[in-house]
Amino acid sequence: MNVILLGAPGAGKGTQAEKMIEAWGIPHISTGDILRKAVAAGTPLGTQAKRYMDAGELVPDFVVIGLVKSRLQEPDAERGFILDGFPRTDAQAEALDRALEELGRSLDAVISIDVARDVIVKRLTSRRTCSSCGKIYSLIADPPADPAKCDVCGGDLYQRDDDTVETVTNRLAVYDRSTAPLVDYYRSKGLLKQIDGDRPVDEVFADVRSVVEG
Numbered sequence: 001m002n003v004i005l006l007g008a009p010g011a012g013k014g015t016q017a018e019k020m021i022e023a024w025g026i027p028h029i030s031t032g033d034i035l036r037k038a039v040a041a042g043t044p045l046g047t048q049a050k051r052y053m054d055a056g057e058l059v060p061d062f063v064v065i066g067l068v069k070s071r072l073q074e075p076d077a078e079r080g081f082i083l084d085g086f087p088r089t090d091a092q093a094e095a096l097d098r099a100l101e102e103l104g105r106s107l108d109a110v111i112s113i114d115v116a117r118d119v120i121v122k123r124l125t126s127r128r129t130c131s132s133c134g135k136i137y138s139l140i141a142d143p144p145a146d147p148a149k150c151d152v153c154g155g156d157l158y159q160r161d162d163d164t165v166e167t168v169t170n171r172l173a174v175y176d177r178s179t180a181p182l183v184d185y186y187r188s189k190g191l192l193k194q195i196d197g198d199r200p201v202d203e204v205f206a207d208v209r210s211v212v213e214g
């Protein structure tokens with residue numbers, strides 16, 4: 001199963017990807033997660049990416065395209081993949097098409113998770129992530145028992161640097177300008193499945209499941 005999760009920041013792509021991994025065990029390829037790890041580790045990639053991420057801008061295409069192409073060639077991705085946060089531009093979508101063709105692979109579905117803008121802003125600014133196991137919480141919809149600690153592993157919860165109101169506004173503008181047009185790109189290829197993401201996580205996942213399992 002080769003799937004892309006499309007949707008604005010805060011639509012719930014990461015949360016649905018967690019459930020998809022649990023259900024089907026296929027690798028989750030999140031360019032945002034890869035870049036955040038590089039920033040935390042202080043690698044040259046991280047140093048290069050950080051200023052774009054802090055401003056809510058996109059990291060240059062050639063950087064993320066290179067990352068995804070090499071990740072897709074790792075052995076675990078042979079069983080399938082969930083791409084989350086990639087592609088985000090026309091150039092990335094076209095590069096992905098070429099990379100998959102070279103690998104003799106193709107996409108099964110592009111799932112667009114749709115959520116109204118005001119809901120997204122509330123979600124992003126209330127999002128917290130576990131620094132230890134990566135579990136994602138919402139202080140509004142899915143609050144942990146202790147707002148500073150993970151219910152699952154006890155790790156410290158943190159707010160992403162780019163989840164502040166100012167950066168969120170720019171990330172959404174960048175999404176509208178660069179990424180939203182991909183909905184039409186994949187619709188024209190007959191791959192697009194749209195899901196209403198403004199519902200409880202399990203209801204959204206039931207729709208994801210029916211897309212994936214057919």
Ligand code: AMP
Pocket residue numbers: 009031032033035052053054056057058059060061064084085086087088092162171
């Ligand atoms: P995300 O976790 O997907 O919201 O990504 C966080 C940030 O990482 C984005 O705001 C961008 O700065 C950068 N990023 C992640 N994926 C991409 C991508 N496919 N293209 C360019 N920049 C990206």
